[in-house]
């Protein structure tokens with residue numbers, strides 16, 4: 174068993190990193206020295222095996238068009254079988270240059286203009302954008318917030334699904350940003366409703382490998398209760414390679430497959446896949462399980478650290494660690510006005526975290542912190558929040 178040294182800090186400035194070099198992407202007021210606890214991008218260096226395999230492939234010196242081969246398919250099939258008892262057929266695996274582009278393709282191939290697509294805010298903000306910009310209607314099935322723990326409002330989901338204009342549910346499973354890992358019964362209930370009203374489900378499962386100890390993620394398709402589903406998985410979050418454009422879209426349903434091919438290949442000629450990304454997937458899924466397991470242990474400890482830090486310094490936040498993701502979703506409203514805190518953090522304390530409102534109206538009052546980082550970086554960020562709250566309370 175390898176033991177990674179996850180305490181090592183790496184200077185990523187000057188590498189065109191969105192998180193470190195393009196902070197203005199999220200807040201134009203962010204200074205160069207702002208500590209970035211935003212964006213779901215880890216501060217842990219990628220597994221040696223991946224770096225070695227990519228280097229070897231680079232040394233080969235040829236980067237002509239490539240297509241997924243047997244090794245690529247086998248590595249994916251084995252990963253999902255071993256981790257989730259999910260049997261994926263080779264013919265069901267489609268390449269996409271990312272999950273978000275896949276959502277755009279899915280919207281265009283599985284729905285028509287003007288259709289309603291259901292999402293569950295507060296949710297990853299590009300969902301709403303992709304729906305709207307593709308000429309469909311966002312239908313909000315807001316989650317129920319029970320003191321920071323979130324549930325699906327099934328009555329409301331049924332109301333929304335019943336509308337003949339609603340044709341698709343865009344599910345986030347596990348859920349970004351609230352960190353729920355949906356239980357099997359919840360997923361079966363979702364399926365029951367969607368099946369009843371003939372909705373297609375696009376299940377974004379990019380965070381599936383990032384769960385807490387003893388929390389199990391169920392791939393929606395593995396439940397076998399419905400086949401009008403397309404699911405998205407990817408190595409990007411799991412192995413911290415979000416800048417390399419690759420995701421696997423899994424579709425069993427014959428008609429959905431056909432529509433997907435018409436959209437991706439027919440309209441966009443997406444047929445080939447980047448050669449480095451093939452090597453990345455083969456290596457990561459075949460040899461790097463230890464890496465994500467160790468990283469998730471460290472992330473678990475980071476969450477425990479946040480819980481005790483807040484219990485001691487800001488007990489009224491009543492923060493509980495999420496079931497999945499490496500994102501902390503926290504409300505400091507018991508102490509200060511949310512907007513004031515956001516302003517002072519960015520303009521005076523040089524801390525860049527994300528405002529919950531961008532995840533939809535139900536996210537108002539929350540912050541999202543990306544916490545897959547060295548513990549002292551996390552502690553520095555949390556201390557900045559405490560200082561900022563103290564200052565605001567003294568005003």
Ligand SMILES: Cc1ncc(COP(=O)(O)O)c(C=O)c1O
Pocket residue numbers: 213270271272273274297345349377379380407409415419420
């Ligand atoms: C739920 C979810 N879907 C998709 C993405 C982005 O996927 P990609 O970079 O493959 O487009 C993210 C990134 O944070 C995410 O959290």
